[in-house]
Amino acid sequence: MKLSKIFRILFSSSEAVQHWWAQRLTAVALAPLSLWFIYSVTTMHGASYETVTSWLGNVTNSVLMLLFILILYYHAVLGLQVVIEDYIATEWRKKVLLISIKTLASLFALSAVISMIIIYVEF
Secondary structure: OOHHHHHHHHOOOOHHHHHHHHHHHHHHHHHHHHHHHHHHHHHOOOOOHHHHHHHHOOHHHHHHHHHHHHHHHHHHHHHHHHHHHHHOOOHHHHHHHHHHHHHHHHHHHHHHHHHHHHHHHHO
C-alpha cells in the first residue's frame, strides 16, 4: 500500500475516521491523567474534607482534575456511541439513546466543572 494512500485514509474527513481518532487521542490523554488521579487518591486515603478541598484549590491539581473529568466524559460518550450504533437496530431508539447519553454526560460534566470552580473559588 502506498504511503500517500495510508495518509489519505488516516486523515480522511469522514466522520468515522474522526471518531476513531478522537477515541484514540482521548485514550492516550487519559493514560497519564488516570495515573495522576490514582496516585492523588491513594496518597489522600485518610484525608479530611478540608485537606481534599485545599488540594483541589491548587491551580495545577484543579486544572488536571478538570482535564481528567472532561476527557473522561468525552471518551465515555464516544465509546457508548459506538456500542449504540453497532447494537441498536431501530433508528428512533438509536437517536433517543444517543441524545440521552450526550445530554446526561454533558450535565454530569457541567456539574463537575461547576463544583470544581466553586471549590477553587472558596479556597
